[in-house]
Amino acid sequence: MARKTAEAKASKYSGLDTWNKKGEIKEGDTLEGYYIDREEFNTKFGDMVVYIIEKNDGQLIKVTGQADIKGKFEDIPRGAHVWIEFKGLTETKNGAMKTYQIDYDDEDIKADVVAEVKAEDIPF
DSSP states (O other), rough: OOOOOOOOOOOTTTTSSSSTTTTOTTTTTTEEEEEEEEEEEEETEEEEEEEEEETTSEEEEEEOHHHHHHHHTTOOOTTEEEEEEEEEEETTTTTTEEEEEEEEEEEEEEEEHHHOOOGGOOOO
């Protein structure tokens, strides 16, 4: 057995712009497109999730999975048409939290995305 050094791999989505960047998103900002993928990884701040949305013009964009977003995306099937609106900040016992309204159409599915889903991604 030969000793090897493990190298950190960049995310396949690392070059994409982030829609909900801290300090850049304003109340009422919206994003529409198809939910293409999600990616989980570790950061110095803990586990992180990003959701990849394909806009109507074909551009891919990341959406950082903050608490409100992660909870809502649990019910959204990959490939579904989504509409995301930043509603602003809501006070919680732990401080201010960004809140979003997320609507989706599970009948308007991008077929080529569903075909890419692996068997281990199906929850049963």
